[in-house]
Amino acid sequence: MGPSSNNRSSGGGLRSKHPSASAAQVRVAPIMALPSVLAGFGVDASRLLREFKLEPSAFGDPENRIAYSTVGHIFGRCVEATSCEHFGLLVGERAGISSLGVVGYLAQSAPNVRTALHSLQRLYHIADGGGMITLDHHGGSVSFGYAIVEPDVPNAEQLIAAAVAIGFNILRALCGPQWHPSDVHFALAAPPAGAPIRTAFYVAPRFDQERSGITFPARWLARPPPGADPLLHRMMRERVAELLASADDDDDIVGRVRRQLRTMVTAPRCSIEAASEHLGLHVRTLKRHLAAAGTTFLELREEARYDTACHLLRSTRMPVGEVASILGYTECSSFTRAFGRWAGMGPAEWRTRRTRTAAPRASRGRTR
Numbered sequence: 024m025g026p027s028s029n030n031r032s033s034g035g036g037l038r039s040k041h042p043s044a045s046a047a048q049v050r051v052a053p054i055m056a057l058p059s060v061l062a063g064f065g066v067d068a069s070r071l072l073r074e075f076k077l078e079p080s081a082f083g084d085p086e087n088r089i090a091y092s093t094v095g096h097i098f099g100r101c102v103e104a105t106s107c108e109h110f111g112l113l114v115g116e117r118a119g120i121s122s123l124g125v126v127g128y129l130a131q132s133a134p135n136v137r138t139a140l141h142s143l144q145r146l147y148h149i150a151d152g153g154g155m156i157t158l159d160h161h162g163g164s165v166s167f168g169y170a171i172v173e174p175d176v177p178n179a180e181q182l183i184a185a186a187v188a189i190g191f192n193i194l195r196a197l198c199g200p201q202w203h204p205s206d207v208h209f210a211l212a213a214p215p216a217g218a219p220i221r222t223a224f225y226v227a228p229r230f231d232q233e234r235s236g237i238t239f240p241a242r243w244l245a246r247p248p249p250g251a252d253p254l255l256h257r258m259m260r261e262r263v264a265e266l267l268a269s270a271d272d273d274d275d276i277v278g279r280v281r282r283q284l285r286t287m288v289t290a291p292r293c294s295i296e297a298a299s300e301h302l303g304l305h306v307r308t309l310k311r312h313l314a315a316a317g318t319t320f321l322e323l324r325e326e327a328r329y330d331t332a333c334h335l336l337r338s339t340r341m342p343v344g345e346v347a348s349i350l351g352y353t354e355c356s357s358f359t360r361a362f363g364r365w366a367g368m369g370p371a372e373w374r375t376r377r378t379r380t381a382a383p384r385a386s387r388g389r390t391r
Contacts, residue, residue: 047152047173049094052085052124053189056117057101064105071104072097085124091153091173098185099178109219111181115188116223120196122189123150125266129259132252136197137244140167143193145301146263148286154186155286157236164205165244167194168236172285172334179338180211183235184220190237191224197248198239206238210339233341276312280320284327289349295320329365332358336374343370 058068058079068079075097081087089097101110120127126146133139144156153173159166169186171179187209195202203225213230214220221227224237283301287293298320299306313319328350335346347358362370 047091048088049091049151049153050085050122050124051082051087051089052122053118053150054094054114054185055082055085055122057097057114058082060110060113060117061101061105064107066101066104071100074100085122091151092176094153095177095179095182098181102178102181108214109184111178111183111185112188112220112223115185116192118185118189119192123147123193125259125262126150127193129256129263130193130197131248131250132256132259133248134251134253134256135245135247139197139248140165140244145286148282149263149266152282152285154182155289156190157234157289160241163241164238165241166234166236166238168234170234170334171338172331174330174333183209183211187235187237188223194237194239196250198243198246199249202239202243204237204239207236208232208238209235210341211235231340233339233345275316276309277316277318277323280309280313280323281327284323288324288327288331288351291351293324293351325361325365328361332362332370333366333373336370337377343374346370 058072061068061071072079072081075093077089077097081089098111098114102108107113120131123130123143126143126149129146130139130143133142140156140158144158147154147156153176154169154171157166157168157170159168167190169183169190171182176182187207191204191207194204205226207224207226207228209220209228209230210232211230279302280298283298284293287297287301290297295306295309299309302309304312309320313323332346332350335341335349336343341349343359344355347355350358352358352361359369362368362373366373368376
């Protein structure tokens with residue numbers, strides 16, 4: 024089902040009838056090291072952060088939140104101030120699973136790594152509203168990746184490098200010191216020889232790939248994390264439920280579904296039944312609430328698919344057919360027709376136009 028005409032902008036892109044109340048935000052915890060990394064380069068963190076109306080003390084409380092796009096701008100400014108093209112990597116290397124707060128503790132206490140990673144994928148939006156964790160199984164391997172879902176984020180290369188570094192530390196925490204990746208891959212341009220990112224992950228990363236993430240043998244999934252604890256895991260599940268309920272109290276049903284779809288849109292089961300289950304509502308109740316808000320689950324799912332498709336087409340080299348598959352289309356032609364309804368042009372043409380438009384900015388924030 025395509026979006027109705029009143030959901031389109033004058034430029035042909037899909038527009039929501041129910042705009043989000045605020046931009047995506049991220050917990051400060053994963054980037055708390057930013058002021059100290061700046062200080063290591065002799066840069067006055069206070070002065071730099073005040074350019075963004077922030078004080079260094081904002082990075083002292085892990086529960087503080089900053090707009091995701093602002094973090095991108097800050098990273099770009101840090102690259103300029105330090106002349107360090109791998110600034111994001113340095114910040115990410117200093118963060119680990121505890122930076123995810125209660126979601127991290129839930130994962131650490133899980134009975135096995137598989138449960139831990141699925142929990143992180145499903146609940147990551149609690150810590151980071153601008154990105155999502157991807158988890159893909161292929162043969163005897165698993166890929167644990169990160170993708171940005173917030174549109175038009177500046178200096179995405181810095182954010183991705185930081186996120187993959189954090190992901191590496193998360194996997195080490197869950198699997199133990201004996202764990203090593205079999206592959207690390209980035210949807211980033213290849214940096215010069217000798218760049219620190221080339222030696223940060225035990226294996227030589229591959230660049231110019233379709234996605235960014237870390238691949239490792241699937242046998243690790245059955246192993247218990249070093250911190251596996253049934254009692255603590257139950258307590259953390261209860262705490263997560265409280266956090267989700269508290270967030271729901273301050274948000275309307277459309278916002279709740281949008282937030283849930285952000286984590287579900289690339290999952291095999293992206294249905295109203297699955298969304299209802301996650302939200303703790305009966306399907307009929309959810310349909311009734313959405314109808315009262317003037318929308319439907321199908322419209323919101325199409326909106327989420329469009330947003331994710333645009334991100335993947337703009338920020339990765341993933342073939343159009345694979346984008347279609349990730350979004351749940353069994354036929355690439357069906358995706359192409361749907362995208363045409365959303366954007367007024369096919370995905371290949373949209374990507375070409377966006378790439379050409381973004382070309383002058385492509386060199387900013389490249390990992391070196």
